[in-house]
Amino acid sequence: MEPAPPTGGAPVTERSFALIDGNSFYCSCERVFDPKLATRPVIVLSNNDGCAIARTSEAKALGIKMGDPFFKIRDLCRRERIAVYSSNYTLYGDMSRRMGWIYESWAREVETYSIDESFLDLSNFRLSERAELARDLRATVLRWTGVPTCVGIGPTKTLAKAANAMAKKDPEARGVVDLTDPAERQARLDRFHVSDVWGVGPRSWAKMEALGIKTAGDLARMDPRQIRMKFTVVGERTLHELRGVTCIDLETVVPQRKGIAVTRSFGRPVTTLEGLIEAVASHAFRAGEKLRRHGLAATHLSVFAHSNLHNGDPHFSAGATEDLIEATSDGLALIAAASRGARRLWPPRGAKLAKAGVILDDLVRADHAPAALIGGRDREKADRMMAAVDAVNARFGRGAIISAAAGMKMPWATKFEMRSPRYTTRVDELPVARAG
């Protein structure tokens, strides 16, 4: 697919963005490999099967809301034959990667905004071609990956995001809404609730209603100075974006992360110090992988753990922060710090621990990290070892190498009782075609 050069009679606006995302993405991934689900409502649950985080339109029609706790809807699911799945992030991540691959060959710039949403830069396509291009892209993604999508197009990211939401709700749109044309934009924004605008949080929404701003169109017509006074430059930026003035550009490079957290609920409550150390050591190790992938190093590591706050168990919640001698991404140094932290917050005084996490903050670029004068580690050796560990884990699957401190049995690992096979990444879990 050759991008058309911006020549010829058709006018080209300054910028054009598209937001493409998977419809009920996690559920759609499940449907690709299990065609029996095509005619059934499907939901996917959060880690530990806590609550519904993805629903097909059929499941929504049966009244299942985003975030509904599973124990509350279990009977409904059984009665209505709703297919219920534990989250299978390995599968969703692989499908997301495939979709990103397709986008890369269509648009000159792509920003992966979340696991199922990407912004595409369409500025180099002719105005008249963009909607048609978006329809072709949708058709290609559907055919190649099996995942249905919607596309919103607009001169700003805020408008592209709004257009995408409109495309989802409007069956007439056939999956694509283009807000480039000012007249159509105005008409559609006047029917689009301001609380659905990207960047408008619940608090500013309440304040806006008090000012008589109900729709995105109302906000776009306000005096920018007044909005700036009430809602800071962030609110003013949203207003300009709704008017079609680009304020937020594509972020094709991941911005430096301020902090990294690895947090898990225990599949079974943890009652021993050994159990807690195993869990936080494993979390620290995972956090180290994330650090290394982004070329970052941490200067502090915090450990926290708490009991289940809802089931009547005795309450316990504690945290401990450890300074690292020097900024590091070395998994073994992080595990040592996490174990020290776990020992410091022990004992939970009879409470059962339901969740623990490791948070790394004050991140610095690893190549800018100052070395400690005293007590520093042999950095090069540690770097080489961690690079080897990452390579083995990438090749043989996460957890092929873990530190012995992280335990071998992992009885605390997340529950995935209703998880589908990892169809695309495990040779022993491939989809099966019946021959006979």
Next chain:
Amino acid sequence: MFEHGLCAGFPSPADDFLEDAVDVARLLITNPPATFLWRVDGDSMQDAGIFDRDILVVDRSLEPRDRDVVVAIVNGERSLKRLSLAGRPRLAFANRRLPDFEAPELAEIELWGVVTWNLHRLRAVRP
């Protein structure tokens, strides 16, 4: 290029002809985002050289052609069939010992993807 670094002696006469070794993944997978591996369960495709437990390379981006082996969804079942486009489109087994495959009346049929390669293991895995 400094393949030999500061090493003394004669440069290898092969240096100018070095190419990457054949990459099996690239040979089998021409369109990665659209290609998936499937496992075979059963013997109904033996005459096409496809046996129980084989691994198939399936490309969803290809336009199905006459005589293609396809992964087809028949009434919600994931199955492997030979596609015939001569005349009315039909799905068939590839096994002389089986009766003709008769698609059920009013069956909903969807082509999931076209099989491009079959990975058939010749050496038995030791138990």
